Amino acid sequence: MAPILDIKSLYKNYGTTEILKDINVAIEPGDFLVLVGPSGCGKSTLLNCIAGLEPISGGSLHIGGKDMTHVSPKDRDIAMVFQSYALYPTMSVAKNITFGMKVRGIDQATQDRKLAEVASQLQIEQLLNRRPGQLSGGQRQRVAMGRALVRDPKLFLFDEPLSNLDAKLRVEMRSEIKKLHQTLGASMVYVTHDQIEAMTLATKIVVMKGGVIQQIGSPSEIYNRPANLFVADFMGSPAMNLIPAKIRQNGGDAQIEITRSTGAPIVFHDPKAKGLPEDVILGLRPEDIAESGFRAGEGVQEAECQVEMVEPAGADTYVVSELGGKQVTARMHAETSAVPGQSLSFAFDLSKVSYFSTGSGERLN
Amino acid sequence: MADLAHSTPRSQSNLGRIALRWLLYILLAVFALYYLMPLFVMVTTSLKSLDEIRTGSLVALPREVTFDAWKTAWSGACTGIQCEGLQPYFWNSVLLAVPAVMISTLIGALNGYVIAQWRFKGANLIFSLMLFGCFIPFQVVLLPMARLLGMMGLAGTIPGLIFVHVIYGIGFTTLFFRNYYVTIPSELVKAAKVDGANFFRIFWSIFLPLSLPIIVVTVIWQFTQIWNDFLFGVSFSQAGTQPVTVALNNIVNSTTGVKEYNVDMAAAIIAALPTLLVYVVAGKYFIRGLTAGSVKG
Numbered sequence: 223m224a225p226i227l228d229i230k231s232l233y234k235n236y237g238t239t240e241i242l243k244d245i246n247v248a249i250e251p252g253d254f255l256v257l258v259g260p261s262g263c264g265k266s267t268l269l270n271c272i273a274g275l276e277p278i279s280g281g282s283l284h285i286g287g288k289d290m291t292h293v294s295p296k297d298r299d300i301a302m303v304f305q306s307y308a309l310y311p312t313m314s315v316a317k318n319i320t321f322g323m324k325v326r327g328i329d330q331a332t333q334d335r336k337l338a339e340v341a342s343q344l345q346i347e348q349l350l351n352r353r354p355g356q357l358s359g360g361q362r363q364r365v366a367m368g369r370a371l372v373r374d375p376k377l378f379l380f381d382e383p384l385s386n387l388d389a390k391l392r393v394e395m396r397s398e399i400k401k402l403h404q405t406l407g408a409s410m411v412y413v414t415h416d417q418i419e420a421m422t423l424a425t426k427i428v429v430m431k432g433g434v435i436q437q438i439g440s441p442s443e444i445y446n447r448p449a450n451l452f453v454a455d456f457m458g459s460p461a462m463n464l465i466p467a468k469i470r471q472n473g474g475d476a477q478i479e480i481t482r483s484t485g486a487p488i489v490f491h492d493p494k495a496k497g498l499p500e501d502v503i504l505g506l507r508p509e510d511i512a513e514s515g516f517r518a519g520e521g522v523q524e525a526e527c528q529v530e531m532v533e534p535a536g537a538d539t540y541v542v543s544e545l546g547g548k549q550v551t552a553r554m555h556a557e558t559s560a561v562p563g564q565s566l567s568f569a570f571d572l573s574k575v576s577y578f579s580t581g582s583g584e585r586l587n
Numbered sequence: 588m589a590d591l592a593h594s595t596p597r598s599q600s601n602l603g604r605i606a607l608r609w610l611l612y613i614l615l616a617v618f619a620l621y622y623l624m625p626l627f628v629m630v631t632t633s634l635k636s637l638d639e640i641r642t643g644s645l646v647a648l649p650r651e652v653t654f655d656a657w658k659t660a661w662s663g664a665c666t667g668i669q670c671e672g673l674q675p676y677f678w679n680s681v682l683l684a685v686p687a688v689m690i691s692t693l694i695g696a697l698n699g700y701v702i703a704q705w706r707f708k709g710a711n712l713i714f715s716l717m718l719f720g721c722f723i724p725f726q727v728v729l730l731p732m733a734r735l736l737g738m739m740g741l742a743g744t745i746p747g748l749i750f751v752h753v754i755y756g757i758g759f760t761t762l763f764f765r766n767y768y769v770t771i772p773s774e775l776v777k778a779a780k781v782d783g784a785n786f787f788r789i790f791w792s793i794f795l796p797l798s799l800p801i802i803v804v805t806v807i808w809q810f811t812q813i814w815n816d817f818l819f820g821v822s823f824s825q826a827g828t829q830p831v832t833v834a835l836n837n838i839v840n841s842t843t844g845v846k847e848y849n850v851d852m853a854a855a856i857i858a859a860l861p862t863l864l865v866y867v868v869a870g871k872y873f874i875r876g877l878t879a880g881s882v883k884g
Binding site: 273 | 778
């Protein structure tokens, strides 16, 4: 199938400042693409470029197989939900939702039918005569979604739609957006700085930094095989442990040496590390470090570590130790026997390990 | 003050507070009287007969109330050789002020909308230049403007005066609307663009309905400016197209013999009445509009 959205070597400059550099993304119909990155990484600018609200400085952009590079927003067959909701303050909820159809000269009967459909889908029937100012944050959010849904567009665009909601409502609306995506089967592009939102919603994630795409992939690819140190650090909470290590090539085997605060260095064996440079950064997620005896498998290797801090978090307990001069967090079960100041045997699952170059930060394995 | 209140017994501090309150009230009352005095003298004098003015005190209430002076001022007083009172000039002012206010407000709203929400290259420069225009003294442009009006064939006509006032008003009206629209999130325009609305549709359907407070401010400001203007009125009008301020001046200054103070006062009040009326009707919104943007619903 032809991609629903196809961006080829897109550039965006403001004056001499490059905001977006060589962006190449394509998504299939039904995909949920999430653009994620720290603030100022250009993700919202990219979304505005897709919407046609910002002209692009170079490259091309196709939506539904048609060249939309220089087409105005209204003719791109898109709908957009904004961070501030951007509801028209002087219009009722019903008028807000039908404004687009009214502008396009769609007849009243169709307007009424579509309004009723969307209102019942989002359960906002009782709000239709109110003004946006009389609605709560969650209700405004629903109306903003309604305004997008009623268009039935080729592509939905969301610009951090949940960031103005409180934590509980955010989780609720998040799963509602996910449900909506599943029932509609629509193609969506979604901007967020929240990596959990990205992981839960996306079928495809684009991680950006400084206007450059760092990695494109499915949530599990991004999570398990981050392309560089930035992605490794940015995605996942608590963040991936990034531990400086030395590799000693030893015939058919490779030894990985990690310094400890007390005692001799830890030595692991990993055939995957064969042929890697001497200095590397070893990346291991907190859940891939467990208490000895609670993790089994081919890659699991054990080592004694000094426990520095224990942070119970309900379902899990985070146990912090120091390895290679870095704080290392292990995600252990709630009833762990770890005690601060004492040593404990940790199980490292080396089948999940990532190696990064100390210089470029790129993934090595 | 706070330290004092703490160190003295409660009853004494209460007394001090009451005394302060009274001092404040008395001060306010004195200022109010001070400002109201001229108006009081104008109204009472306009209701007196000439005899009474000559014999009585300036601040005394009229012994016998008569509206003759008002009648004369409205339809009988002489401005030079004509003796039609203020009436025709009053209507001149209305014909001049109403379109000039409407046009300058509308242009100001459009300018403010463009400068605040459709940023283009040089928008800030243009806005600065417009602000600069607010502070150019009227006298500076009198001669070039007279020449321009002559070239346009509008010299001495009411449309000519409307033109001058619109030009001079745009700086201020743009400033008002720009500052109001700048507080409106730009996502609103983006949402409307995605919805398919064009430049004017967004202005008409979304921004104008939001603008009532600032429209009121602008209308009051412009109406007061244009209605009270004397310099442009006297420079760019001719017999028959003079606004009420110029006529008032002529009534007061062209009388020979006995000064009819009561007629002068009545005429002055008539000339000032519309601006007062506008403020009384819309003043509530004026305050609200001036502070708009600081609070958001």
